[in-house]
Amino acid sequence: MIALYQHRPSPVHQLHPLTKLAISFGVIVLALGLGVDWVPLVLYLLVLVPLSALARVAGPFVRTSLRILLPFAISLFVIQSLFFPEGNTILARLGPLSIKAEGVRFAFAGTVRILLMAGALLLTLLTTHPGLLLTGLVQKGFPPALAYVIVTTLQIVPQMRERASTIIDAQRARGLETQGSLLVRARALLPLIGPLVLGSLLDVEERSLALEAHVQRHNAQDQPLPSAGPHLGAGAQMVDCAGHARGDWLPAC
Amino acid sequence: MIPLALEEVSFTYPSGVTALREISLTVAPGESVALIGQNGSGKTTLARHLNGLLQPSSGRVMIGDWDTRQHTVAKLAARVGYVFQHPEHQIFKRSVQDEVAFGPRNLGFAPARVAQLVEQALQATQLSTVADQHPHDLLPALRKRVALASVLAMDTPVVVLDEPTTGQDAQGVRAIGEIVERVRAGGRTIITISHDIDFCADHCSRLIVLGGGRVLLDGPRETVFAHGDILEQTAVEPPQLVRLAQRLRLPLAWEPQPLLAALEQSQRQR
Structure with missing residues (x-):
């Protein structure tokens, strides 16, 4: 999710995260509610693509939504065009199998719906920093502890990726063969x-210590800490501290 | 013992940042060279070309008679040992001894030779007393020495040290300095990347100053330290004693004794 976010100066980026979520869901409801096969495609092309261009993320938007769509599209078209149960109109024969027009139509309808749903959510994710999105949700009553867990998990992913590549380099430099049988x-x-793994555990411990210090600065008087040892309790402490902090620790991005 | 040569090496990261621009230089066997320059000047990028972790976008890197493009990193590890900045990125064995033995075992040395190299490396880094301890139970400063020992034990003709003194107190810096001197005395080539200019002045006879992916200066200490203006371009401050000597208009010196001698001589002349 954090890997999706593209920082750009655009009016779409400046919208409140919940507004963008509302637009996304609105477009999805409209497309599915009308029940006409080609409406989702039209909404994708005439609403979502122009919005992504306005947000200066048209390239990644189209590329990523097609990448998400591709596996679905292939399986839908193969399975539905060949095995659609109520298909009578035969377009072509492939040995014992036949491609049926009703199946192709059904696959098309399914594909464009997935395209629209993926696109609508993707537009919000591409233009909203995850921290801001969660701040918005927390302000509307989303549990802060859960929000903290989500945000830190998302932030750990790119860090882990970078750490992994450095470790691979360090071990290859010590003669470790990583390619071959x-x-x-x-x-x-x-x-x-x-x-x-060890490095990530140490990281979590440091994070929990930093968080404890941070929370204690905010509410200096009443901070009971869990009695579990520092190693076993690191994860629990993070969640606990997040609960105490009640959202004022969320990154101001 | 083997020479190193970079021939018009340029390197551009996939992100489009050009980190090295047509760098040509050679390092003779047994030299102790420091790569200095501000963050982003290309020091680490250059060093990573020496063991094939990075391949030049154009030009070539020769390690002895090997072109780095024709050998894997694991193979090049037999010629160039690279000590990474953070020991946490490589330590995974349960004892210091096993950790140090990992490299030489990868290189396919016979068990007797591995044992001998491990012992030598532990002695050189003064870790013999903690050989059976878990590396993560050691203080961070000692852990750094474990990483150093694990590369020294590979017995490579060239050793690259990436920021060897970060996180070390004065005693730790001295200990690392002694290790470097011992390795130098053994005839191995040492390339040090460091922001610790005093350490470089003490232990490297040749300084290569990088800035914006180019070699700004390359030469013995006295020549390089004399170019304060160029050093400033890449945010390098000469050692304190050098600056003091310059202010006093005395011949350049980076050790107390020569500076004191010069000072006494100038007093006498007055």
């Missing part, structure tokens, strides 16, 4: 996973 690759796994 399955056995060679399997042997390379432990030296890569070890530092990655």
